[in-house]
Amino acid sequence: MAGSLLIAQSGGPSAVVNASLAGLIGASVEAGVFKKVLGLRHGILGALPGGHGHLDLSAFDTGRLVALADTPGAALGSCRHKLDRGERAAVINWFRHHDIHFFAYIGGNDSMQTCLQLDQAARDSGYELSVVGVPKTIDNDLLETDHCPGYGSAARFWATTAQEVSLDLAAMRGYDTVAVLECMGRNSGWLAAAATLGRSTAGGPPHIVLIPEVQVELDKLLARVEAEIRRNGSAVVVTAETVRACTGGYLAASGPEGQNGRRDAFGHPIVAGTADFLANHMGSALGVKARTVKPGTMQRAASRLVSSVDRDEAWQVGAAAARMLAEGKSGVMVTLQSEREPKYRSWCEAVSLERVAGGEKTLPASFLEVYEGGSCNFSSAFADYARPLLGGPLPEFVRLS
Template sequence: MPGTLLYAQSGGVTAVINATASAVITEARARKVKVLAARNGILGALREELIDTSKESAAAIRALAHTPGGAFGSCRVKLKSLEADRARYERLLAVFKAHDVRWFLYNGGNDSADTALKVSRLAAEFDYPLTCIGVPKTVDNDLAVTDCCPGFGSAAKYTAVSVREAALDVAAMAETSTKVFVYEAMGRHAGWLAAAAGLAGKGSDDAPHLILFPERPYDEADFLAQVKKIVARVGYCVVVASEGIRSADGKFVADAGGGKDSFGHTQLGGVASFLAGRVKDQLGMKVHWTLPDYLQRSARHLASKTDLEQAMAVGKTAVQFALKGMNATMPVIRRTSDAPYRWKIEAAPLEKVANHEKTMPAGFIRKDGYGITASARRYLEPLIRGESPPPYGRDGIPKYVTLKNVAVKAKLADFTG
């Protein structure tokens, strides 16, 4: 088939984004379509740093499905409006024309969906035959329209399992040592990962005992009172806090004062350490805290099988949508049944996804604001089900793959914009 497909990864990677890449390349190969990958996301497309995936063996592409990270490199770069970033958009189009790119698949979150939408509009303006597809990915689960987002289920499983295991450790030591343990979960504006920690226990005295959501204002006096009460009742207290919790005035509790990144996001500086300090100073209890950070999204060894299957399904379907000419579209997941859990892939227009953020429904957060409801549990549990561990070598380390990433020859002048 004439024409080239360009695939790019965007934003923070996940344990299964490479599984999506694997599915994209495998499906395109089956349809005799050449796939180029942009090195370091949209930056690679702008710089004409493109990778020829045909140089990779079928075995290497299959191995991507169990390898974490971003095989081609990702970046946090958001293009502005077509008017404000005109030169960059026109450069993208020039690169696409130079390499006969007719299908552009951008694997990312809200901002990436917005970029794909804008590129599709520019191509239409210049009457260039280009089909743009947004491919969903984020550990934060905050994409609109889709029931869940590939990448979230595995991070959620890692969170729930880690909290369960750590809680057993704390319980064993509580009599003479640690009374309070604080676990920080990713989630700037949406508390989905913090909520997933709630799957670690079911009883009222099971950890986590307190979950702090960004959807609820942080009240320090009430929080400390709750910690004191739980320690008195249970003997210890496990707290899970979303990195993006805010005080009543809207300020991030963990604002590190480091300015904003290219996406306009405030640099957050460790809410767990802050909370641990307040508990120690105000209640005089021994506290331990953890900041799993990248571990949450890179833990492929503990990936959810459901998440892996969905990540590969959106990749395969993205290619099918692209070849059908379904421009400015995203393959999204629709849940058709809770019990048994059933789902399917549908098409959604990018304009309904771009720059929209899905936060936790009020009905998912317990009335006291410190835990999840039965509705949240029904939604979350299927997403972490199943195991699909990577193959391990005799050295005890997973057998992950590193691609050759052979560059194609540049045809245009260097871009300095």
């Protein structure tokens, strides 16, 4: 089977998603078995009618690969699109038209589902296609891989940011009393947990951590925050963007009707996120000033807080995908396997797409310690797991006492 390799990116970008792209381009050109190396614009949408098309990466200046790797945002463009049956056939036709017989898709859960569907659609129509998925997600929720490229850098972002914001808050004692930091993570608390990795002392900030896996009891949580304020003069709360209340439902509804169905003067729904809800609630109930810190997409695009380990691994999974395709592998996702003793090292393997697609890995119970009210701490097993992914020591700050 000869033909061209098509590379695409899908889902929310990470700070190192282009390191995987760079690794793929470099290794696929080096492999010398692909007719052309093409990049699809805005994921699989590029192969559908009205899509943004593709570009030829065969002659991409390899001197620019490092700069590409250090660029945030998905450089090919990304998408969030589930292919219906007709679209799958259309994609295979587009592949046929462009002589694509190798496809590498850099993405998360949904993208692996798309890989699996295209693998099946090609088989159904007797079209020779090798498909390899390249893991990418700051959420760290893909199955079968020790961790996901993208997570280490977002974890470094939060471990650093939580300490920096805590130092600022402590300085403003008596004026700003509560800071609520909102991390991404709709279904898992991997990023919120990472915000604890920079703690300089046990019991230091962040004091309260809320994750999607653990329901929150608001009154008890409030008592805990009050106790922290008594003890420290201020309280730092880290919350995942989605947290469930023990009374059922989400802590802050953010559906089309917004919070409590309220609308602003223009008739628009007022959508308040979890951090806004918590800051309003705690600020009012305790009579203190509560701030929010909501970096949003910054946390997945912060090029200056990239983990060197994460960046290297993101490059490696891309390169491994190119080699696997060149060797004739198909229907797999590249995984990262690691050992942490005596010294952290990682390597790439492959797992059947069927074992990954649609699945989701939440924080295991062994990583979790749950306190009254639903605030979490994270075990030393979690720290042992996550620390090496941060790529070197965190900045050390001076505290005068």
